[in-house]
Amino acid sequence: MKITVNINGKRYSNDVEPRLLLIHYLREVVGLTGPHIGCETSLCGACTIELNGKAVKSCTMFAVQADGANITTIEGLAANGKLHPVQEAFWNEHGLQCGFCTPGMIMASKQILDRNPNPTEEEIRHGLEGNLCRCTGYQHIVNAVKAAAKAVGA
């Protein structure tokens, strides 16, 4: 099946099998390996990307469902060599240890701030319920989201 998608501002047209998962399309066909494959059972959130402005788990979606969509992956956040405020905050606040969950954490964090520029700690934790960090570095991740909110609001 032919699909056309806009990924990080660039248009892609490919012929794909209906059963091809979006995460496999992104990583193996388009070559964007920022979104990770963690649990493959839609629990861990490492594959989180933005589809038409909404954070979704790309392991639980077929590429054909994304036909015509606008997709942003972690690779699309930095603009003109400048990190996105959420990326900057994860760096400054040590919001990562091994880094495996980070692309998904940052995409989910971006969704929190897009919808609510001034979240409470509880709202941040609620917004990150779909993302797991095996290093258990949650405290620094929450701090990073708070710092990003402050930086964007400043």
Add this chain to the structure above:
Amino acid sequence: MIPQTFDYTAPSTLDQALGLIAQGAKPLAGGMSLIPMMKLRLASPEHLVDIGRLPELRYIRDDAGVLRLGAGCTHYEVETSPLLRGKCPLLSETAARIGDVQVRNMGTIGGSVAHADPAADYPAALLALEAQIVLRGAKSQRTVAASGFFLDTFATALEPGEIVSEIIVPVEDAGAGTSYQKMAQPASGFALVGVAARLRRSGGTIVLARLGVTGLAPHAYRAASAEKALEGTPGTAADIQMAASRIAEGVEANADLHASADYRRHLAAVSAARAITAALARTA
């Protein structure tokens, strides 16, 4: 984790979709239950019809005393709809507790209802709300009460060729108080047990009590005995405890690796007491 091969069609109208479904194609909405099942090869449909992007199934409107929700509304849309938050807050509150934000962005109310997972959240709220569920086929349309829809684990009143097309819930009058309380399985977010309470009070007495329970039994149900225990009382702490102690009456409790039957019954009583207390505080 690669599903078996299948054909995929994304029709532009509901009629086209229903025509394909009548021929045996499987509807795909948000895919939050179906796709994991396909990846595990617990389901291997030969033909998927994508109804997840049909504008015809995506509306929330006030219609002469009731609210009508298209089956394609996502949990996020149900959670954030100003109309629902104002006129049927129980449904928004329940949607906000489903899974996680990524799941709520994709999953739909119609898909969840049709899938009828015994631990899904909506069934408890729909039972407490005495909701109606509209079922459509290529040449048919009928309306079923929520109480007659959830028949067993993953089993509903849907006939082959039918989809859930609309959910109808009442506009709450200002005096009603509602609440949904659940104990979630921490990894999946599914309800070990969830209780939705809807109460109305008049002159200091509870005149209407509706309690929907999910996660405890093979399918969601209304706790009639607990409702009766509550109605006609002022809703003191002792009244609430008495009603909550009857929440599991007459049902066989589920047991699995996450929670034994005894533990689930205990959680049901705790969740019921919390839901009743919170709902009562919201009554006018």
